[in-house]
Amino acid sequence: MRAAHRVVVLALDGVYPFELGIPSRVFGAADGRYEVLTCTVDGRSVQTHSDFSVDVAHGPEVLATAGTVVIPPFDPARIARELPERVSAALALIPSGARTVSICTGAFVLASAGLLDGRPATTHWAVADTFRQWFPEVALDPGVLFVDDGDILTSAGAASGVDVCMHIVRRDHGSELANHVARQCVVPPWRDGGQAQYIEQPVPPATGHGTAATRQWALERLDEPLTLGDLAGHARMSLRTFARRFNDEVGMSPGRWLIQQRVNRACRLLETTDLPVDEVARCVGFGTGASLRQHLHAAIGVSPIAYRRTFRADHRSTDAGETQGAA
Structure with missing residues (x-):
């Protein structure tokens, strides 16, 4: 060692x-x-x-x-x-x-x-x-x-x-x-560095209708094409109210949060599985390998293959087609 x-x-x-x-x-x-x-x-x-x-x-x-x-x-x-x-x-x-x-x-x-x-x-x-x-x-x-x-x-x-x-x-x-x-x-394994600091601002009125349950619901369905309407509907709020309350609680918009969670899930799959990039993309709701590459590069500046090679020293690609256009 x-x-x-x-x-x-x-x-x-x-x-x-x-x-x-x-x-x-x-x-x-x-x-x-x-x-x-x-x-x-x-x-x-x-x-x-x-x-x-x-x-x-x-x-x-x-x-x-x-x-x-x-x-x-x-x-x-x-x-x-x-x-x-x-x-x-x-x-x-x-x-x-x-x-x-x-x-x-x-x-x-x-x-x-x-x-x-x-x-x-x-x-x-x-x-x-x-x-x-x-x-x-x-x-x-x-x-x-x-x-x-x-x-x-x-x-x-x-x-x-x-x-x-x-x-x-x-x-x-x-x-x-x-x-x-x-x-x-007993801490969260990952909070993205780009997440907002909790800057001093008025605390929103306490209610029994937060967005935590909807966030958990969404995390269990990242492979589905979730929309703002889907999230607001689950929370039983109007689009405007849900978006405002979500941002108050999380520090970012629902759309940005969903992308962040999908990128995080994709990173874990790239590190811990040999799934082809296209399959990883489908599992996290990005649909295609091209979409995953775009979002991963925007988030951390690398392609899925480069990320997997960095964190999986023993990795051998199971899909010969993955490397094409992956840079």
Whole structure:
């Protein structure tokens, strides 16, 4: 078995305890595929955002051994445009080939270090205006849960740290291990990074007529040509009311949500079965392989065959015709 991939978590003064523990909890449930170490810029304890401090076993030297570095969020009151010298010195130890991940306000550290210049990124919506003013060269999208830009990933607040870590497990090892980790941690195995953050807005009036039951009904019928009318009819709402309430609850339109669920289901089938692409497309309601290729490429930038080859190293296509026009 390959050596475990080392993840080093850098705890800064004012760190949020919940997010500090996310990498250890998620990656630690991945059956030994990762080794998680926590450090500070000087090896000493740090004061958290709560009423206690945390001691760590490592100083900044372990950053030089990291395959992935995670920077959890810290008290927004401690955000500064210029990095303290000790933080800059610690970041300089990170190997050039390491993957770097931020959660919430941790993006300010990466931006201050110049690591996000010219790149897409996200952070918590509540500090987005400050981020844009300080770092206009970063392509900030404060409306999403996380952004995967290859060797640098940024995420929004709190639970989105779980999402980006789960995404990394899935990207590194496929959906089977990610699903196992999700069950161990009792979290959703996948929330698309493009899903909207829960930005502060008036809460819709509570009623007994939400859309959750209809969403579950739709998930059981993804192979069928579902329309907005079908969904609204099941929920016993008018089209306009259903669309508005759905968007309030989910953060996106019913149509976009359906496409997202179909893409997610297609990805799982590509990873876990040898079904031909056309059959996968029919199973998830896209109808044809061409339609699946279009939607998959729009969602994650690859073709079904390329996706399957990435996550199924042992894959041998059962349909010689799949490769034609699949790029």
